[in-house]
Amino acid sequence: MIGRLTGVIAEKTPPLVLIDVNGVGYEVDVPMSSFYNLPNLGERVTLLTHFIVREDAQILFGFLTTEERATFRQLIKISGVGPRTALSILSGLSVAELAQAVSLQEAGRLVKIPGIGKKTAERLLLELKGKLGAELSATPASVASDAQADVLQALIALGYSEKEAALALKALPKDVGVSDGIKLALKSLAR
Structure with a gap:
């Protein structure tokens, strides 16, 4: 080989x-x-x-990276996902974004990729759960509390990238609540 x-x-x-x-x-x-x-x-x-x-x-x-190749190999093991579909998935989402979508069970992010329907997206989420590696499925940046994890998920759901959401989290006070955290993060992202 x-x-x-x-x-x-x-x-x-x-x-x-x-x-x-x-x-x-x-x-x-x-x-x-x-x-x-x-x-x-x-x-x-x-x-x-x-x-x-x-x-x-x-x-x-x-x-270019071992993570991409490992994820490709994991994807082609799934029934109904061939190499072209796996290539399409990796073209539409980075490995970190795919791991995030799997950990949050977000079928909507996968359906946006050409060639991925609702059933395939659900199968991907089911088959990949826990298989992309702990280092990839961990939330970006060190999330100090459940409230900060909720703020992070809310920002990603609103369409911000993981990088933007993680940067906004760093600017928040450690003891902030979820609703206040989202408001403060949105203000910092609007600048």
Whole structure:
């Protein structure tokens, strides 16, 4: 199995990347999260890969991080989720966002991804619960209390990113209540 490629980027056509490894060109499908972080044409890159052999094709999928590859492998184990769907999921959500959606059981975030319907989203939430790793499913930043965890979930539900919500939480007093915390966080985010 091909586990890693290091070479020069010869072509970039989303989601396909052609990597020249000592004169051999490997076509690698990458999620958009990795694609946007790739170096420019002609520059060296190292991709972790997952090689799939089927009766009619041999497909190489590439990832910039071990977390992405591990999540991809976890996704394709789920009934009804093939490699293309897994790639689509990782293109629509970062690994941390997917872990957050699973820990909060938010099917709505998954349904927004092209190719993911309500039933598939519910199956993903059920199958992935507890499997994405404790370090990924933990809430971002250190949440000191249940009230702060509720504020964080409320901000994410309102459409703020995890990063924005975590920054707003840091500005709050430690002993703040949920409703006051949400108000104060929204004020700080509005600036």
